[in-house]
Amino acid sequence: xxxxxxxxxxxxxxxxISINSKKCIxxxxxxxxxxxxxxxxxxxxxxxxxxxxxxxxxxxxxxxxMVLNDEGACIGCGACARVCPADCQTHVSAAAEAA
Numbered sequence: 001x002x003x004x005x006x007x008x009x010x011x012x013x014x015x016x017i018s019i020n021s022k023k024c025i026x027x028x029x030x031x032x033x034x035x036x037x038x039x040x041x042x043x044x045x046x047x048x049x050x051x052x053x054x055x056x057x058x059x060x061x062x063x064x065x066m067v068l069n070d071e072g073a074c075i076g077c078g079a080c081a082r083v084c085p086a087d088c089q090t091h092v093s094a095a096a097e098a099a
Contacts, residue, residue: 001094013076014091019066023088026064030080030089039080040069 002012016038031039042050043061050067051060066088081089 012093012095014078014081014093015074015076016068016071016080016089016091018090019068020088020090021065021067023086024065025086025088026066027085028066029083029085030066033079033083036073036075037070038068038074039066041065042067 002010005011019039021044026041028041031041041053041064043053044063044065045051045060046062053061053064076091076093078091081091
């Protein structure tokens, strides 16, 4: 699937399909540029389990990371990848995902 930009150049969206939790630094930059709630910030505890971030449980959080919240809402603009300092996201085109 490809589209055209406003001035007619070809553009192929690449959708966010995963976030590498080992590389993610939890900075939230990707979350801030995405207006579609594709990602959300979670915490990991000592056992490596994902936990919601509450003010009450901050002492149990080992690391904050971004996780997919609603990957179906991704429009493939790539803004999140452009601002990510950790290069922890995987994006694919619709054609590659279908293959």
